[in-house]
Amino acid sequence: MHMNVPQLMFELIFAQINIILWGRATGKTEGPMARFTLRNIFTMPRSNGFLIGTTYEQLLTRTLPPLFAAWEKFGYRENEHFWVGKAPPAKLKIQKAYRSPLKNDTYIQWFNGSGVYLVSQDRPGSINGVRTQWGAGDEAKLLNHEKLKDEALLTMAGYADVFGHLSNYLSLLFCSDMPNTSKGNWLFDYKELMDPEIIEGILQCQVKMMELRDLMAKTSPSNHFKLQKEYNKFDGYCNELRKNTVYCSYASTLDNIHALGIEPIKNFKRSLTDLVFQLSVLNNRILAVENGFYGLLNEDEHGYDAVNYDYVDLLERQPGQTLVKDCRWDADLDRNQPLDIACDYNNAINSVVVGQRRGRQYRFLNSLYVERPLVLKDCVKRFCEYYKHMHTRHVNYYFDHTAVARTASTNLSFADEWKLELERNGWTVTMHYLGQASSHMSRYRLWELAFSGDNRVSKFIYNKTNCKAWQISCQQAGIVRSGDKFSKDKSSEKKSSGVPPAEATHISEAGDCLWWGTQRRKVQNNYGFVDTQVM
Helix, strand or coil: CCCCHHHHHHHHHCCCEEEEEECCCCCCHHHHHHHHHHHHHHHCCCCEEEEEECCHHHHHHHHHHHHHHHHHHCCCCECCCEEECCCCCHHHCCCCCCCCCCCCCCEEEECCCCEEEEEECCCCCCCCCCCECEEEECCHHHCCHHHHHHCHHHHECCCHHHHCCCCCCCEEEEEECCCCCHHHCHHHHHHHHCCHHHHHHHHHHHHHHHHHHHHHHHCCHHHHHHHHHHHHHHHHHHHHHHCCCEEEEEECHHHHHHHHCHHHHHHHHHHCCHHHHHHHHCCCCCCCCCCCCCCCCCHHHHEECCECHHHHCCCCCCCCCCCCCCHHHECCCCCCCCEEEEEECCCCEEEEEEEEEECCEEEEEEEEEEECCCCHHHHHHHHHHHCCCCCCCEEEEEECHHHCCECCCCCCEHHHHHHHHHHHCCCEEEEEECCCCCCHHHHHHHHHHHHHCCCCCCEEEEECCCCHHHHHHHHCCCEEEECCEEEECCHHHCHHHCCCHHHCCHHHHHHHHHHHHHHHHHCCHHHCCCCHHHC
16 A cells, blocks of 8 residues: 555654644545554454544544545455444354453444444543553544543553563554644644654664565575564564654645645645645644634633533444434533524625523534535525424524625525525524624623623633634634724635635624624623624
8 A cells, every 4th residue: 555755654663652743635544543553453452442532523523434444445344344333243253352341332343352442532431440552542632631641541551461562552643733722732742752763773673674575575485584583683673662662743735745646735725724724734833823803712711512422322323424413412502492693694605603591601502604606595504404403493693784785686685584594494583683783892892701701791601513613713813903993803704815714704703793692781881892882
């Protein structure tokens, strides 16, 4: 199987601890993740490993499908060589791991007895009482490092008498593209632990082993035994050098250009923001906009995960099937209560942010959008599809003057069209007209109250999985200053900016409208910054 240079280097070095920070389309899954998992599964039969993600949803929808596809390229197929979430047929008489779970709900069992636990950080205790001999994490920049140390890494022990001589016993692999917030800084700390001399020693052993393999292919049978003995000696050296060794690999998409060709790179350049292109393609280390319009927004403080495992655990996934998510996956949703929505309307993108009040909390539950050639009614359709299992089909629709202009062709405003399409899909709608859109200064200060936990407004939190598009839109929104006043930098919305609409400030505008609409009456007029004309 063809490998690019970063993949080949990983395969040769294969240290005990591996940190892989590569750009898009560099082959993180087909290379390191697939090869690391398979090597551990087959060199340590009847061992256990773990695959960890921030949520089980991430594992089901983003990590496992490409990993299974990569395993299949190596000849290993689901329900033939491994079984996910279930035990293999009893008639096959497949042995279990030395220490196997009583239930296989979140477990992959292989035909040689090896197993892989599927671990999610939002599910407390999902790996309690387990012993593992290796571990791997995808999208590692999103992992909570403290939880990782206190939970999954503490399981790594056991069966040293069986596997302890192997360098991949207690081995780790963490893959990600370049972190852009301080949350992922722990991945960079491993760079200080990498010893270039040991890495060079491993590579020198590999060169010698390649030379010996070439000689064995050409030599007579009588000389083969001697060469094999020499080969085994260097293989042993390599094994010892790998133990306790850290390898950090940084690579950009350009490292795979010979396989991809230039066109995908050009497409990335055209379709991604400069920031995302620098991070995800060129793999440059850049932190998100600091002191921006939403500068106090903090994923760890304000974000949360909320997967409804009572529902997700009952899903029966078929081999090759992509699971389609809907509102039943969401544990933070009260399906008996109305939904609050606010929208942004644009020729390039239509978006909606969905919220719900729960006691003193106000939660942003979701952000949904469609891009051209899809139009507003397609955005409504996406909303209705996602929330079709609501018990109460009622929305409180918050909108300002930007939604009431009527088009010449239909004589309908954006607000009219949203209401009409919702009602066609069986929803009832309460319209909340906010008048003139609030000023940027007022929005900024109202968000400042939210992010600082001020009790003059509801306690703000958001579903960081569902609201990822809203979060990205906010994190890249800068500030334009004019004297002692400032406004949100919305230049990314211009076509000439080259910023994809889904990453521009459009979706943050919908969030502004929803937060303003639901909180404006909580703030007393005498605080001076509230646009009282829209009260």
